[in-house]
Amino acid sequence: MCGIYGSTLTYNESQVKDKLKRTAFRGPDKMGWQFYKQNNHQIIFGHNRLSIIDLDLRSDQPFTYHEYIHVVFNGEIYNFKSIKDTLEKKGYQFRTTSDTEVLCAAYLEYAQDCVEHLNGMFAFVIYDEKKQLFFGARDRLGQKPFYYYHDGKDFEFASQISSIQLHHDNLTVSERSISYYLAWGHIPDPLSIFNEVKKLKAGHTFTFDLNTCEFQSQPYWDIDYKNEKPFKGSYEDAKQELNEILKDAVSTRLFADVPVGVFLSGGIDSSLIAATATQTSTSKIKTFSVKFNEKGFDESQYAQKVANHLGTDHHIIECNNDEGIDLIENFCHYYDEPFSDSSAIPSMLLSKYTKKHVTVALSGDAGDESFLGYHRYNWTLKKSGIYKLPKSVRKLSATALSKMPNYKLKVISKALRYSDENDFYLSIMTGVDLSYIRTSYDYHDIDELKYLRHNHKNVVERISDFDTKTYLNWDINTKVDRATMAFSLEARSPFLDHRVVDFANALPTEFKMQDNNQKRILKDILYQSVPKQFFDRPKAGFTMPFERWFRADLKEYVLSELNDEALKSIPCIDIKKVQFMIEQHMDGSWNRYPLIWKLLVLKQWLNTNGKGLSVV
Incomplete structure (x- = not known):
């Protein structure tokens, strides 16, 4: 796990070092850079290394293979040994035991189709001197980040946007992205907080021709949202096959030349990963969980019970509001775009203390998306029937319910006004009350709507696919990458193995969700x-007690950070509406903590990064 950087823009060595130092937390073991000459132009490749496999200096990056293939690579290729065996039979020779060298050889053998052979999480760029070409890719599910700047002439890329931003005087803050952030809580791909910087979409490759300066990207993987390859076997067949895929996904992710552990919350997903790890490992597994002192938020006792049963070496990390404030105040240094998933804070705390024991940690992320685990899936399925009622009936009911003082009834009132279950689900994911946003942009205008608005699957399967392409990629993977890399810890999720995602996607709904029994097949394996x-x-959920903290311990902090003058500096909001909503939270009449946290993060980013920049 590392941080990568590269550019065709002209920077001196000192500036390149600054850019690498900005995200040195991603890879503190070795910082390396290289300048290459191309037709009187310079090409820069840089790398911050977190040593996981082949700790020898021979695997440091930028890495050169066969003298003319240069690469910077972030991530892991879990099946690199089998690829290496195949390539050795074809005559390829290797001088390291790293997956980086295997990636270079795979590119030489398979060209741009090399990504089809890779099982892993990755973002990489290869500079092919002979073809005068950059070729790069991002993994199928978007676990590893990739930002790039292309102005029609020059090209710059990095694992985090702050490396591009530094020493760059041609960036403007995107009003469109801010409006999307206020709705979604994060900035959807391919947008970034800057108009001039984009994200490479998950499951995409790209080429940049150094002679013509032309940039092209194309997809190489997608989920089967049209349901063209459904699973045909029995439930027992599916359970057995999934169990074998999970065992392999876990065992390959346990391989490293450094200590490995498992995040264990005590829920279904993390418990299954921990159980599988104990079955496939020859050494005692270390497990880690977070403990909150607030009643109703602490589930550490459940993790301890599972750990005791499995016989793991378990560690419990306590989270309090004092340490929470410290992480909040430094939040945008690591999440260097506005990002408002509050579970990032306990994720950072968990990572901070886990790093003291291991360098790699397996997680249970992506189990909910693939196996229908979120409460909102069941809720949406049950509520979808209301859209079979005549519009006139729904309108009358909505009017009546809107006059009720109960919050939940008001939410149902809004739900009745949507045209169908698709719009209803969009409102769940972006927020039911967005009346405080002032923008001309349609924040529902995203390409991923095609996974939601079709008739190839039932509603719960459609929203599962939609979440895999949006929430999982834009939110969960961003949260985990930044939280772990902030403390130089590598996170690996077996549920994000594309074989697991593809298999789950092909299963009949009743194998995953039967009546109220969500994640049925995972539970039966566990x-x-x-x-x-x-x-x-x-x-x-993995949440912080912010609702209470913002009314008590952090009340003064919130009121000082979001005072009248501060709100004037935040684009795209109705200040009076926001002031009213903050008052609602403080007097206990409405839980507005998601809005408050969203604004705190945005204000912090603007204060730190937006000074002197135009918002357009």
Whole structure:
């Protein structure tokens, strides 16, 4: 796991070092850079290394293979040994034991189709001197970030946007991106906070021709949202096959030349990963969880129970509001775009203390998206029937419910006014009350709507696919990457193995969700190793007690950070509406913590990064 950087813009060595130092937390073991000459122009490749596989200096980057293939690579290729065996039989020779060298050889053998052979999480750029070409890719599910600047002539790329921003005087803040952020809580791909910088979409490759300066990107993978390859076997067949895929996904992710552990929340997903890890590893597994002191938020006892049963070396990390404030105040240094998932804070805390014991940690991320685990899936399925009612009936009901004082009834009132379940689900994901946003941009205008608005699958499968392409990529993967890399910790998720995602996508809905039994198939696999009664409790999210903190311990902090003068500096908001909503939160009449946190993060970013920049 590392940070990558490259550019055709002219920077001196000192400036390149500044850009690499800005994100040195991604790879503190070795900082390296190289200048290449091309037709009287310079090409820069830079790399911050977090040593995981082949710790020897021979695998430092930028890495050169066969003298004319140069690469900077962030991530892991889990099946690199099998690729290496195949390439060795074809005559390729290797001088390291790293996956980086295998990537270069795979490019020489398969050209741009090399990505089809890779199972992993990655973002990389290869400079092919003979072809005078940059070729790069981002992994299928978007676990590793990739930002780029292209002005029609020059090209610059990095793992984090702050490396591009530094010593760059041609950037403007995007009003469109701010409006999208206020709605979604993050900035959807391919947008970034700057108009001139984009994100390479997940599952895409790109080429940049150094002679013509032409940039092109294209997809190489997608989910089967049209349901063209459904699973045909029985439930028992599916359970057995999925179990084998998961075992391989876990065992390959346990391979490293550094200590490895597992994040264990005590829920279904992380418990299954921990159980599988104990079955496939020859050494004792270390597990890690977070403990909150606030009643209703602490689930560490459930993680401890699972750890005791599995016999892991378990570590519990306590989270309090004092440490939370410290992380909040430094938030945008690591999440160097506005990002408002508040679970990033406990994720950072978990990573900070986990790093003291291991350098790699397996997580249970992506189990909910692929196996229908979120409460909102069941809720949407149950509420979708209301859209079969005549519009006139729904309109009358909505009017009546809107006059009720109850918050939930007001939400149902809004739901009745949507045209169908697709718009209803969009409102869940972007927020039911966005009346405070002032913008001319349509923040629902995203390419990924095609995964939601079609008739190839039922509603719950459509929203699952939509979340895989949006929420998982834009939110969860961003949160985990930044939170772990902030403390030089590599996170690996077996559920993000594309074989697991493809297999889950092909399964009949009832294999994953039967009546109210969500994640049915995962639970049945887990219960072979851990007693079912351990999980007889409501599903809980990984959240912070911000609702309470913002009314108590952090009340003065919120009111000072979001005072009248501060709100004037935030684009795209109705100040009076926001002031009213903050008052609602403080007097306890409405839970507005998501809005407050969203504005705190945006204001911090603007104060740190937006001074002197135009918002257009």
